[in-house]
Amino acid sequence: MLTIFNRRELITVLSEQQFYRVRNALLNAGIPSTSRTRGVGDTAGSRVRGSMPLAFRDAALTYTVYVHRDDYHRAWEAIRPAL
Numbered sequence: 001m002l003t004i005f006n007r008r009e010l011i012t013v014l015s016e017q018q019f020y021r022v023r024n025a026l027l028n029a030g031i032p033s034t035s036r037t038r039g040v041g042d043t044a045g046s047r048v049r050g051s052m053p054l055a056f057r058d059a060a061l062t063y064t065v066y067v068h069r070d071d072y073h074r075a076w077e078a079i080r081p082a083l
Helices: 016-029 046-051 054-060 069-082
Strands: 007-013 033-039 061-068
Touching: 007 016, 007 069, 016 033, 016 061, 016 069, 061 069
Parallel strands: none
Antiparallel strands: 007 061, 033 061
């Protein structure tokens, strides 16, 4: 189980496509992860996502992926090809 006390930030990406490539690489490697999406000017990103045209959504959001700190090096190796 990942908690705020045992997780480590693996990567922050700006593109939704790159986010899904990273998450899929972690799933394929069997590494549990959590994520957080942050929007510019809106901490939850919900208003930004709903009110902006599709072309600008990637520019307005950041996606941060976290893994258990014991899995960090294995996770980094797993996502390398996806970057």
